[in-house]
Amino acid sequence: MIRFLLIFGCQSTTFRENDEPMKIGKITYSFEYVQQRKGAKISPLYLKLSQLNLPVDRTVCFDGNQSCLRETTNEFGISIQTIQIRNKDNKDTFRYAEVSPHFSVWVELQESRSVNKTKEISIVTFSKKEKTILGYRCKKATIEEEHSTFTVWYTTELTINDPTGAVLQLDSIPGVILEMDEALGGKKAVLLKRTRVTSIDLDVNEPTAFDLPKDALQVKSIEEVAAKNRQNLLRLMEKGQQDHPLSEEEKAAFEGTWVLSYKGDRIELKISKSANDYTIQETMKTRYEPEETQSYKAVFYGETLFVDLAPTFLRYRLTSKGDLKLEKGDFFVFKKQT
Numbered sequence: 001m002i003r004f005l006l007i008f009g010c011q012s013t014t015f016r017e018n019d020e021p022m023k024i025g026k027i028t029y030s031f032e033y034v035q036q037r038k039g040a041k042i043s044p045l046y047l048k049l050s051q052l053n054l055p056v057d058r059t060v061c062f063d064g065n066q067s068c069l070r071e072t073t074n075e076f077g078i079s080i081q082t083i084q085i086r087n088k089d090n091k092d093t094f095r096y097a098e099v100s101p102h103f104s105v106w107v108e109l110q111e112s113r114s115v116n117k118t119k120e121i122s123i124v125t126f127s128k129k130e131k132t133i134l135g136y137r138c139k140k141a142t143i144e145e146e147h148s149t150f151t152v153w154y155t156t157e158l159t160i161n162d163p164t165g166a167v168l169q170l171d172s173i174p175g176v177i178l179e180m181d182e183a184l185g186g187k188k189a190v191l192l193k194r195t196r197v198t199s200i201d202l203d204v205n206e207p208t209a210f211d212l213p214k215d216a217l218q219v220k221s222i223e224e225v226a227a228k229n230r231q232n233l234l235r236l237m238e239k240g241q242q243d244h245p246l247s248e249e250e251k252a253a254f255e256g257t258w259v260l261s262y263k264g265d266r267i268e269l270k271i272s273k274s275a276n277d278y279t280i281q282e283t284m285k286t287r288y289e290p291e292e293t294q295s296y297k298a299v300f301y302g303e304t305l306f307v308d309l310a311p312t313f314l315r316y317r318l319t320s321k322g323d324l325k326l327e328k329g330d331f332f333v334f335k336k337q338t
Helices: 044-052 222-243 248-252
Strands: 025-035 057-062 066-075 078-087 090-099 104-110 123-133 136-144 148-155 176-184 191-202 256-262 265-273 278-285 292-301 304-309 312-318 324-326 333-337
Touching: 025 044, 044 256, 044 265, 090 222, 104 222, 123 148, 136 176, 222 292, 222 304, 278 304, 292 312
Parallel strands: none
Antiparallel strands: 025 057, 025 191, 057 066, 066 078, 078 090, 090 104, 123 136, 136 148, 148 176, 176 191, 256 265, 256 333, 265 278, 278 292, 292 304, 304 312, 312 324, 324 333
16 A cells, blocks of 8 residues: 655755755655553563554655655565655656665556645644754644644744645644654544654755666556565575475474463464365463454465465465574564474
């Protein structure tokens, strides 16, 4: 699913109101989840898993005529970079690409910048509170929509010339937003998604930053992007099956009960063999949420136990220490229970 993502920028060199807008630059920023209320009952495991679903990083380059948004995510052990390239003279479409270690594909999509407008905002409240972010004096504002609440910190000491809409400059906010807390579900939300700038580089002229990968294959739709990436993954899995097939004894080492514990909460996996495939029963046990159990069918591709959850997937393998690892990151290591 493609979402137009909001970008926020600042840097340490001080600009004042009415200075010339910055026309060329590169913005980098970070993401995290934070608790909205102290003492709120939230599972440590749930909070950790939420953090892992956030983008690894994001960068925006712009030169006054075009912009390029690059974001890195970890899709079940595979580092994927998504790219969105926009031009001020073509407001109806943008180029979208996905780049993986073994395959690149891109598509031209219809543009939608409604997220950068304020027509859906119901209430904007300005506060007298101020704080300094990366050397800038910032003011606070709250934006309340039907299903979400946003708290933003903005500065009038920095102006940016980006007519493509990649850098967030809302009509309702009289400055550049440097930090935003998003509460999905409004004021009752337990978690806030915080977007925070880490740096802006001034006068960074990187012409190649606005180019698609040279080896990227053009397709006709976003559905074809997902299909091509999936086909490529399955080809790699099949090659792994040919190069490193597991014996029945090695496959049997996956069977049993595996547990990931985190601050008193746990994820439990029970892997068993059926007639022609394997079953994985996953149970999540946390202190503040109801226990959840779901089951998956799995098959082996080489050294990997593969679960097809089209359009996504899960991949498990045994580590050199004999633990079970879900290839989504180093956090997902399960210990076998005897």
